[in-house]
Amino acid sequence: MTGFARMSEIEIECPFCRIGKIKTLHRESFMQSETTRVSGRRSTRSYYRPEKYEVLDNCPNCGKSKKELQKAIDTGKTKKMTHEERIAMLKKRGLPLVIGSNK
């Protein structure tokens, strides 16, 4: 056994128009453990797999493509980000960090 996640088909609100309902395949977050052998010793490491939405269809209302919807969902457009998440995202993009400063 190397991890287990429940998958279910659910509909979520379109991140662009907020009206259309998009069909997605939702996978719950889960822990995956992996056993590795390092110089004769076995060690088990656990990885956290975050929940994921896989877009299955275009938006029936605004017509955004699966690809665009997937990108919006993956980049977290659909949910409010915490301050820490925002900083982490900005760092990843390589933007200068001047939050809370007028300069």
Ligand SMILES: [Zn+2]
């Ligand atoms: Zn839409």
